[in-house]
Every structure is written in C-alpha cells, then in structure tokens.
Amino acid sequence: SHKDNLRRHERVYHEGLKKYPCEPCDKIFADSSDFKRHKEAVHDGVKHKYDLCEKSFSLIGNLRRHERTHK
Numbered sequence: 001s002h003k004d005n006l007r008r009h010e011r012v013y014h015e016g017l018k019k020y021p022c023e024p025c026d027k028i029f030a031d032s033s034d035f036k037r038h039k040e041a042v043h044d045g046v047k048h049k050y051d052l053c054e055k056s057f058s059l060i061g062n063l064r065r066h067e068r069t070h071k
Contacts, residue, residue: 012030025042
C-alpha cells in the first residue's frame with residue numbers, strides 16, 4: 001500500500017539483504033528494530049502493562065490497540 005513497504009520488501013526478499021538472525025528460533029530480520037522488537041516480545045518476555053485494567057502485552061502496538069477499547 002506504500003512505496004516504502006514495497007522497496008523494503010524488494011530489498012529483503014528479492015535482493016537477499018536479510019542480516020539480523022535470531023538464533024533461538026532461526027528467523028532472520030532485515031531491520032534491526034524489527035529484530036529487537038521480536039527478541040523483546042518473544043524471547044525476553046518484555047511486557048507492556050496497561051494501568052487501567054492490569055492487562056499486559058508483549059508488543060506495544062497491541063497495547064495501543066487495547067487502549068482504544070477504553071476510550
């Protein structure tokens with residue numbers, strides 16, 4: 001839907017620029033921030049808590065989506 005997403009897809013999957021391997025699960029990431037987000041959410045057990053209802057989420061995006069249910 002966006003040119004930037006298409007360019008990133010081309011770089012990663014068609015030009016073979018994947019370079020951030022996750023050893024515990026053998027996934028490979030082209031972007032360091034994607035790798036860090038994956039590692040924190042899946043392997044490090046980092047949780048983002050929502051104070052109003054005490055729910056917690058491994059990904060900040062899921063927390064933000066949940067916050068909207070309270071508004």
